[in-house]
Amino acid sequence: MNILVCIKQVPDSNKVEVDPVTGVLKRNGVESKMNPYDLYAIETALRIKEKLGGSITALTMGPNQAAGVIREAFAMGVDHGVLISDRKFGGADVLATSYTISQGIKKSGTYDLILCGKQTTDGDTAQVGPEVAEWLGIPSLSNVSKVTELKAGSMVVEMDMTHEIEIAEIEYPCLLAVDKDIFIPRLPSFVKKQETKDREIRVITLADLEDREEKHYGLNGSPTQVQRIFPPEVNNHREVWNGEGSELTGRLLSKLKELKFA
Numbered sequence: 001m002n003i004l005v006c007i008k009q010v011p012d013s014n015k016v017e018v019d020p021v022t023g024v025l026k027r028n029g030v031e032s033k034m035n036p037y038d039l040y041a042i043e044t045a046l047r048i049k050e051k052l053g054g055s056i057t058a059l060t061m062g063p064n065q066a067a068g069v070i071r072e073a074f075a076m077g078v079d080h081g082v083l084i085s086d087r088k089f090g091g092a093d094v095l096a097t098s099y100t101i102s103q104g105i106k107k108s109g110t111y112d113l114i115l116c117g118k119q120t121t122d123g124d125t126a127q128v129g130p131e132v133a134e135w136l137g138i139p140s141l142s143n144v145s146k147v148t149e150l151k152a153g154s155m156v157v158e159m160d161m162t163h164e165i166e167i168a169e170i171e172y173p174c175l176l177a178v179d180k181d182i183f184i185p186r187l188p189s190f191v192k193k194q195e196t197k198d199r200e201i202r203v204i205t206l207a208d209l210e211d212r213e214e215k216h217y218g219l220n221g222s223p224t225q226v227q228r229i230f231p232p233e234v235n236n237h238r239e240v241w242n243g244e245g246s247e248l249t250g251r252l253l254s255k256l257k258e259l260k261f262a
């Protein structure tokens with residue numbers, strides 16, 4: 001079983017500033033760490049490999065320093081690492097990020113199973129995994145909270161949909177976005193860290209991709225633009241209305257429309 005795990009380096013703080021002109025996160029000088037959900041994805045890959053054999057590749061798209069999370073993945077037991085990195089990829093929104101990752105995956109090998117975390121702690125959209133699957137033309141499942149059965153050509157998983165658990169069988173090749181609690185991630189091993197400190201990380205740049213059109217990547221390939229980022233306003237304002245049910249529902253609907261909730 002060839003497994004690919006997508007991992008992202010995220011700021012180790014929620015006090016990250018955003019460039020007011022470009023809307024891009026100011027990452028310089030900010031401590032970073034592996035996106036916590038991606039630790040669950042790595043642990044899932046390691047457990048599956050322990051049962052079925054094969055190899056695990058960790059892949060990240062980011063600046064050169066993102067190689068740090070691949071080293072951490074090596075110390076947990078991952079076999080290979082791929083860094084998708086090029087200045088042209090900077091400032092990517094979800095569409096451009098998922099496209100770049102899918103292009104990088106096509107270049108880095110063939111995989112039976114691609115694992116992602118459910119979401120990140122910075123972008124937080126939970127869209128990259130399913131979009132990568134769309135670009136690659138393979139099926140995907142999100143919110144995966146349990147691997148129930150591993151078969152030769154497929155696997156059975158549970159998805160935690162908050163109010164219910166859904167069970168599905170999915171054929172390989174496929175992509176799963178895993179929830180926390182699927183397994184408890186193991187700690188990186190000091191011995192493995194030492195053993196893998198010189199292990200090569202394959203770097204993929206724009207020049208290596210099948211599609212080298214610059215306009216599909218980074219800010220150029222990002223149809224979404226950040227207009228303004230601000231902390232949510234804390235508002236203790238409240239109104240008490242008295243009256244008949246039908247009058248109050250009409251008033252409530254008008255209020256919701258006024259506040260743009262309806």
Ligand SMILES: Cc1cc2nc3c(=O)[nH]c(=O)nc-3n(C[C@H](O)[C@H](O)[C@H](O)COP(=O)(O)OP(=O)(O)OC[C@H]3O[C@@H](n4cnc5c(N)ncnc54)[C@H](O)[C@@H]3O)c2cc1C
Pocket residue numbers: 006007008009022023024025035037038041059060061062091092093094095097098101115116117118119120121122123124125126127128129224225226
């Ligand atoms: C409207 C909008 C505009 C944005 N504009 C900008 C911008 O101008 N500049 C900017 O810097 N950022 C911007 N971002 C953030 C940037 O798009 C996201 O950080 C990036 O697309 C990844 O999405 P995410 O963090 O929401 O990942 P999610 O979808 O929450 O991540 C899910 C999983 O996908 C995988 N994954 C996600 N990112 C990577 C990666 N880089 N490498 C490998 N695996 C990965 C991981 O397994 C992760 O657990 C914007 C986001 C939005 C919504």
